[in-house]
Amino acid sequence: MNVRADFPQLTRFINGKPIVYLDSTATSLKPRxxxxxxxxxxxxxxxxxxxxxxxxxxxxxxxxxxxxxxxxxxxxxxxxxxxxxxxxxxxxxxxxxxxxxxxxxxxxxxxxxxxxxxxxxxxxxxxxxxxxxxxxxxxxxxxxxxxxxxxxxxxxxxxxxxxxxxxxxxxxxxxxxxxxxxxxxxxxxxxxxxxxxxxxxxxxxxxxxxxxxxxxxxxxxxxxxxxxxxxxxxxxxxxxxxxxxxxxxxxxxxxxxxxxxxxxxxxxxxxxKLGMDNVRKHEEELVSYAIKKFKEVRGLRFVGPDIRSGVFAFTMEKVHPHDIAQILNEDNIFVRAGNHCAMPLHEHLGIVATARASFYVYTTKEDIDALILGLQKIQKLFS
Ligand SMILES: Cc1ncc(COP(=O)(O)O)c(C=O)c1O
Missing domain, CATH: 3.40.640.10 (Type I PLP-dependent aspartate aminotransferase-like (Major domain))
Structure with a gap:
């Protein structure tokens, strides 16, 4: 799905670096x-x-x-x-x-x-x-x-x-x-x-x-x-x-x-105009790619099934989810941390908090690659 040029915010650089927006579940970016x-x-x-x-x-x-x-x-x-x-x-x-x-x-x-x-x-x-x-x-x-x-x-x-x-x-x-x-x-x-x-x-x-x-x-x-x-x-x-x-x-x-x-x-x-079947197909591709790439991050566990929408709440051994979000932010990789307004579900899962990365029409495999690199960096920092 080649739509990134339609989203002005994706052209933004912060501290000289582009942004990787992985919080579309909270709110989406807006097209021109x-x-x-x-x-x-x-x-x-x-x-x-x-x-x-x-x-x-x-x-x-x-x-x-x-x-x-x-x-x-x-x-x-x-x-x-x-x-x-x-x-x-x-x-x-x-x-x-x-x-x-x-x-x-x-x-x-x-x-x-x-x-x-x-x-x-x-x-x-x-x-x-x-x-x-x-x-x-x-x-x-x-x-x-x-x-x-x-x-x-x-x-x-x-x-x-x-x-x-x-x-x-x-x-x-x-x-x-x-x-x-x-x-x-x-x-x-x-x-x-x-x-x-x-x-x-x-x-x-x-x-x-x-x-x-x-x-x-x-x-x-x-x-x-x-x-x-x-x-x-x-x-x-x-x-x-x-x-x-x-x-x-x-x-x-x-x-x-x-x-x-x-x-x-x-x-x-x-x-x-994009077609909702295409929107879903794009997310399915991103989901399978992310599941494959998550295996490259030691100690990462995501909650929920493999067939899913483009949202992943996950934990990493020895790292608090807020630290994950904060350290990723240093590289302009934006993810959410907390209970995502679903506290009863987190209690049910026996987890206090998770980090969450979520995708949408403008998300690319390169965004997921950037996330994985960031997570590997954090993993080294905390090991
Ligand atoms: C599944 C679900 N329901 C409800 C809401 C609440 O939406 P809003 O904050 O727009 O009222 C959200 C927002 O994250 C959501 O993800």
């Missing part, structure tokens, strides 16, 4: 087309959406709604099922507050954003994917919360099978999929998955920060209470009562992140 599209809104048609009957407001509204259509097409949904939020985290909080379920099952793989809201607002039972689903579900389970791809182990969960099993046990149980690490990296078809809600973030898929997506089944969105109240989400307000707009607008109170949503539309255009 996304940056230009955001600038276009700010320089050409800055105006609020839905409010004005003048040209620039109509242009902004049209671009904003076009982005909704693009996102819908990208995940095989319809535009009125796409709610724009601030992040995956906000999408999941919206569900937790609006649905207010009594009993929730969430997997041990979850990022805190698909764990803590349920833990705080409901009775939470944790599912270990090594165990059968019916060991944790009852006919009272209201929500089954599951990640499509772990941001630590990179495991790709069989969502379609999980949906079938969960609905087989309790047809009324709603299935919430955290797709923050799936939608950016592989083809996703929400209709094929058969889940009820799917959440993801713009900034992990080449778009700007501050925009998230919640896809929900139309009927469920219609039945749900709004999460935020205020302007834009109403059709009538009287002293004694308010009539809300239809979804998705019912869930988009106040002025949205207009430039961000329009930028996300450009990111979707960019990924669509």
């Amino acid at each position: 087309s996304v940056i230009d599209k955001i600038n276009e809104y700010y320089t050409q048609y800055t105006a609020n959406v839905f409010r004005g009957i003048y040209t620039t407001s109509e242009e902004a509204t049209s671009e904003y709604e076009k982005a909704r259509e693009k996102v819908a097409t990208f995940i095989h949904a319809t535009p009125h099922e796409i709610v724009f939020t601030r992040s995956t985290t906000e999408s999941l909080n919206l569900l937790a507050y609006s649905l207010h379920p009594k009993e929730v099952v969430a997997s041990i793989l979850e990022h805190h954003s698909n764990f803590v809201p349920w833990q705080q607002l409901s009775y939470l039972t944790v599912w270990d994917p090594e165990k059968p689903i019916d060991s944790v579900m009852t006919n009272k389970t209201d929500i089954f919360a599951i990640t499509a791809v772990s941001n630590v182990t990179g495991i790709i969960m069989p969502i379609k099978d999980i949906v079938r099993t969960v609905k087989g046990i309790n047809p009324k149980c709603l299935i919430v999929v955290d797709a923050a690490q799936a939608v950016p990296h592989m083809p996703v078809d929400v209709a094929d998955w058969g889940a009820d809600f799917v959440a993801f973030s713009s900034h992990k898929m080449l778009g700007p920060t501050g925009v998230g997506v919640l896809w929900g089944r139309r009927q469920l969105l219609e039945e749900m209470k709004p999460f935020n109240y205020g302007g834009e989400m109403i059709s009538e307000v009287h002293v004694d009562r308010t009539v809300f707009k239809e979804p998705p607008h019912k869930f988009e109170a106040g002025t949205p992140h207009i430039a961000g949503v329009i930028g996300l539309g450009a990111a979707v255009d960019y990924l669509t």
Whole structure:
């Protein structure tokens, strides 16, 4: 995949050295087309959406709604099922507050954003994917919360099978999929998955920060209470009562992140042009290359399976993950260290922290070579 020239940040040198960005799981770099599209809104048609009957407001509204259509097409949904939020985290909080379920099952793989809201607002039972689903579900389970791809182990969960099993046990149980690490990296078809809600973030898929997506089944969105109240989400307000707009607008109170949503539309255009099958294929190649190269680093262990998304959380004998990240940083090799907002999973694995390297469309085998060299250097330093 020859796209590096599209990403301005990759031309940057720090202290005379190029940068090796291996933290795309946390956030992705942005291509020029996304940056230009955001600038276009700010320089050409800055105006609020839905409010004005003048040209620039109509242009902004049209671009904003076009982005909704693009996102819908990208995940095989319809535009009125796409709610724009601030992040995956906000999408999941919206569900937790609006649905207010009594009993929730969430997997041990979850990022805190698909764990803590349920833990705080409901009775939470944790599912270990090594165990059968019916060991944790009852006919009272209201929500089954599951990640499509772990941001630590990179495991790709069989969502379609999980949906079938969960609905087989309790047809009324709603299935919430955290797709923050799936939608950016592989083809996703929400209709094929058969889940009820799917959440993801713009900034992990080449778009700007501050925009998230919640896809929900139309009927469920219609039945749900709004999460935020205020302007834009109403059709009538009287002293004694308010009539809300239809979804998705019912869930988009106040002025949205207009430039961000329009930028996300450009990111979707960019990924669509690359083709999500090609994005996945590129990552598969990088994953097999990395697994082969990791064997050259003595004492390195990564967690999770070989067939996975392009993210590796790993440990090295005698070296703390924070030291790994800090020493690699001296050579402008950027990786993450810590628990990656998945503390229950780290506890389950019996590891306090890991270092994490993650890939995306602009990652090359040379980036992985640089990482391996850096790790070998660290290995010598600590042996
Ligand atoms: C699997 C997963 N879920 C949820 C999130 C939260 O995304 P955001 O911070 O954009 O809300 C992340 C971010 O790293 C993630 O990797």
